[in-house]
Amino acid sequence: RDSTTDKSAECCGYPVSIFFIVVNEFCERFSYYGMRAVLVLYFRYFLRWDDDLATSIYHAFVALCYLTPILGAIVADSWLGKFKTIIYLSIVYAIGQIVMAVSAINDITDANRDGTPDNMAVHVTLAMIGLILIAFGTGGIKPCVSAFGGDQFADHQTRQRSTFFSVFYLCINAGSLLSTLITPILRGQECGIHTQQKCYPLAFGVPAALMVVSLIVFIAGSGMYIKAAPQGNIMLDVCNCIGFAIKNRFRHRSKRYPKREHWLDWANEKYNKLLIAQIKMVLKVLFLYIPLPMFWTLFDQKGSRWTFQATTMDGTFGTLILQPDQMQTVNPILILTLVPIMDRVVYPLIRKCGFNFSPLKRMTVGMFLAAMAFVSAALVQIQIDKTLPVFPSSTESQLKIVNMASSQMEVTISPHDPIVLESFRSRLKASDYMTLPNSTITVSLNTNPPIIKMFPLSERQRHTLIIPADPNTAYVTFDITSKPEQGSNAISISNSVKSCTFSKMFRFGAAYTFLIPSTLNLTDNCGASVVEVEDIKPNTVHMALQIPQYFLITAGEVVFSVTGLEFSYSQAPSNMKAVLQAGWLFTVAVGNFIVLIVAELAKLPDQWAEYVLFASLLVAVCIIFSIMAYFYTYINPAEIEAQFMQGDEIDPEDKEKKAIELKSKDFVQQQNEQVGKTKM
Template identity: 45%
Template sequence: MGRGESEEKSKMEQEPEEDPGFCDKFRGFPKCIGFIVGNEFCERFSFYGMKAILTIYLLEALLFDDSTSTAIYHAFTFGCYFTPILGAIMADSWLGKYWTIVSVSMVYCLGHLIMSLSDLVGPHPYPFLGPSPSGKIPGAMIGLVLIALGTGGIKPCVSAFGGDQFKDGQTKQVQMFFSIFYFAINAGSLISTLVTPLLRDDVQCYGADCFPLAFGVPAILMVVATILFVVGTPFYKRNPPQGNVVVLVSKAIGNAVKNRWNREEGEQREHWMDYCDTTKYEKKLVRDIKFMLHVLYMYIPLPVFWALFDQQGSRWTLQAYRMNYDLGPLGKMKPDQIQFVNPALILILIPIFEGVIYPILDKCKIPNRPLQRMCAGMTFAAGAFVVAGFIQIALQNTYPQPPAAGYSGLRIINMADCELTATFDPPFTGDNPPAFDAIAYKGEQKLYNVPKGNHTIDFTCNGKNPLNNYPVDMGDQEFNTVIITEKNGTLHAPPQFHTDWDKPDKADPKMRVIFMLDPDTIGNNVTVRIENKAVPTQVNHDFDVEMETATEYVVKEPGDFNVRLQYVNNTKADQDELVGTFSTEHGGGYTVVVYNDGTENMVESYIDAEPSSMSILYQIPQYFIITTGEVLFSVTGLDFSYSQAPKSMKSVLQAAWLLTVAFGNVIVLIVAEARLIEDQAIEFFMFAGLMGAVVIIFAIMAYFYTYNEIPKDDEEMEEMGKSNGDIENGKVRNGVDNPALSPDGPIYEDVLAGDTSYITQL
């Protein structure tokens, strides 16, 4: 905040004035504010829209595994919260806020454009899977780097530039501007996390998710954001660069460290910053740095909270990815859409806490100081990960389990028009020998406790000529399928088919086709086509038929599929025959059998791995708990930082606050890349335990923390040695209340100095 605004605020505090009406707060609004707010809405839409689908993109399009996808996601997030320092230095020391926003926005747009176009790069050896990932990875990584530079570069500039447009004395207008600015951020975030996953999933490109469109729309919004900002140029008030306080503070600290290292033997000073050369740096600056360092000490444990919080877009999205998206009459939710719950709850919970919960705590005389609230927020974050861990255990319990060691699984499918019985020869022995029930026509039966090794089976079927001594080779913990048909009144079966009992690596269902047709009837040159029933031209896969063989598993979007036989160069030349349809669900594995029932060709599908059954709505409690923790921790933490910092150090503490977010993401990156924990539920509990340990440490630190007493008016202090009595009426013991985001709170005004961190998490 500029000196003029500071003096005006001081006068207003001494001489209360009547609060103007709602409409009066808009009088005297600069004409350019609409361009700045529109720019922020579009930029936040572009950023959070791209980030919402990023994990799914890394997993599905670039074919990274869970741990690598998580590591890349958090490396990107680290960049987004580290680069604001560079943007602030560029704006304050070199280009000024306006040209920093314009130039960095162009880099931002380029990054989005590369992300969108990179998904179109590469050969298409498997059209049903989309472009080859090998050609897309370099472009995607370059795009992410440029986007991180772009969003970080403008983060400390846009809101401060908006505040620069107001005149001295426009306190209420400034407050209204930041309320609108805050709403624009949340609106952009909320809408984009709902819309972008729809563009990804509901539109097909190459028969798969349409990432070029899903990244393209945020790219367009970022271009619109840049154009909006540039169009307002004639109306802007632009202040020249005046030097960056982060750089100045860094130099002063470096000077103090150097002088302390080179001090004379036996020389001792009260604080190590007292070694700073006061001929080069003002005493007031040294004093303010001491205040700042006192606050920074409390920042040491904070990255762990962000390590948990930012996993909403990585590990929690991957958890949602393997759940059931069906919401019944409400339709289906995309796994990356669930993230919208956080900004939606933020808008609900902040006024509840500010207007209801905190006042009740005050009336009940329950300790309610900022560090206590932050400690409570950390506790909620740990609780959210405990809940996430139990949800993960329940989810993993729905996964199919392999047969026990020493055993294997066997499925028999009856495609003979009679009731089939099967007898193992010799019979199984042991405490629980497996036994087959009679299997109806087109039915199946599965056994999971068949001893490994070689066996023979006798099949009989209502007077049909039996099939005796059918050999099966059961490997350890394998699963095999036997299909029984009939030829000329005799039971018949090709060799067993190995079957994948586990779920697909990705969330989309996997399927394979087994052809049980007679080549004497349909010929040898036949292609089987699987196509999306709703859009046949978009999702298809062609198999060159080899009778009584199984194809490899292929991955497709869930839905309804047609199966067509296409005859080439035989008696049924150029005939395209629809033989049937089948359906797949999210997370399932399927075997599709093409057979003849004696009169016509038909299709029957069988489940190899059960589709996802646990509803995505089970994640709502963990989102509610961690969002509650965010309100207690993030909003209160920013208020604590604001109230405990001298005016000259507010932007430095903002930079430090953003760095805690950045380094929190480094923690997740290290854990993901180390791959020391294979079980995701255990990893969630590990993070909860880490957060619990940090809560204890932070609580001890908070207990011994002495709140800074910041002079109300720094100009009143002409000497560092003034006693408390000299300035007793000029001091205020800050940090008791939490005025953050309230209409009359001081946090709005000081965003003029670049303090926008209270909204960067949304």
């Protein structure tokens, strides 16, 4: 504790300082998850990267966010302390969010036809700088804020401390839920300086503002905080001990040196036996971590592949229209629902039935549930693929014909059979697209006299042949050759008059052409004279079909993540919880790197096949983990530590310090069980 502050001001038995910390955490989590919710769509539809590159960069960013906590913990515990680390890295964090908002501003008047800004290199550079700053900011403060909150309580405030952690992590999930609902709505607004487009500056700007508010709130409570001085970082001690053992072992490779029971025993010359025994316990748990990254490989694709999947689905829920990136809110909602159900209903019921549902068995079940979630996603993708249009290949073109003349028309396009089209006033749809080679086509119109015209077609393009009231003026237009972006609609108007107002209800993912006769009398009913041509059918697979996969992945998260942290902490020494926390976060980072590698290397032609690949990999890893779990022997770290404390090799001061640590083990366990129930 800070020598100048023995006790902070209290309100209702709680330190006033914790209210600043709770608000700070809510705003920070809102900022992070709000930005992350729309990030993959920003890559895909603003920076114009393809799905694989957008997915790769998204997961590289998430991986970096889970690597930097190790750096933050070392800096806080060894040099700056938690308070200064939070302040400095929050400034870095806020700057990163602001840079991201600026990177999404497209003020170029002559933007390309597809909306891509001409100075793309500037936007990409700013985005990458912003993401790196955010990753160092959010990752660096992650291990500091909750521990700093715990520092505010006196030893007699155990109950208040427990309540604080519950509220603290409720704020994490609340910030995640609200931001994932709100920022997609902000993204969906139309804004722009010169051209109207999806409002990514606003979607990134609001999280940036919340991060600034988070920093201001945290600084506002500065005078009330209890600030513990840096005590040294146990992770550095662990790494140094392991490094010395390896170095010493290879230094004494001669046979005249007797073998030792464990390779870590080669550190006995420099480190005490208690520390070596503690590291052995930690390494035993870290060995079980080896298969775990595969779970996170699947889990974190909620924000990438599953969001892309939602853009090809129908998000109409009655009067509520859900944006594709808003489907991610299902996860925090289910977390808040499933955690108490599992703790108070499912697990007790399993115990009453006499089953030994051990922690490692729970984790195995969690991995299997995540694999089943991707099987469910594959089944949904197969249904979506059946509804997607077939676009022309590199050697093909596609053409449909619309008859706007006042009479029936027979049209022949060699080598196809003649097509009979009803007149414009018959209110019939246009012909379906026909696939043609990339060449100039000859069109014969059965008029009196017959009309023969030639039109060039472009490769990989869709075209519409429009036959006006005067067939001699027939012409060809270009249609879009992809699903409308972000699950929205695409509209084109042909032969529009000076003023014509009509209403139309559009559906997700559809593309339409509206044909308005050039001879339209404006005194007529405009809407009745306009013909709607459906170029691309709307999304017909409903987003509700994603709910089963979200339920399975979230149930897997609750069983796997919560249980995994509780198991890890129960099997490790009380002074090395941070080491295991770092190891756990490292598995998340590795899992996201695996997505990056698979997305770039697999290149499977069908998305459902990639889902099945990931599910198969996790099932295989699940089997390996279950075998490792079968041979694992549970230990009681407190008993092992107590045995070593009886030895003469421990300094008396170290014994006293260790006894205090063991005494407080129950509290540490309680605190860290709360950590397991959160969205980290």
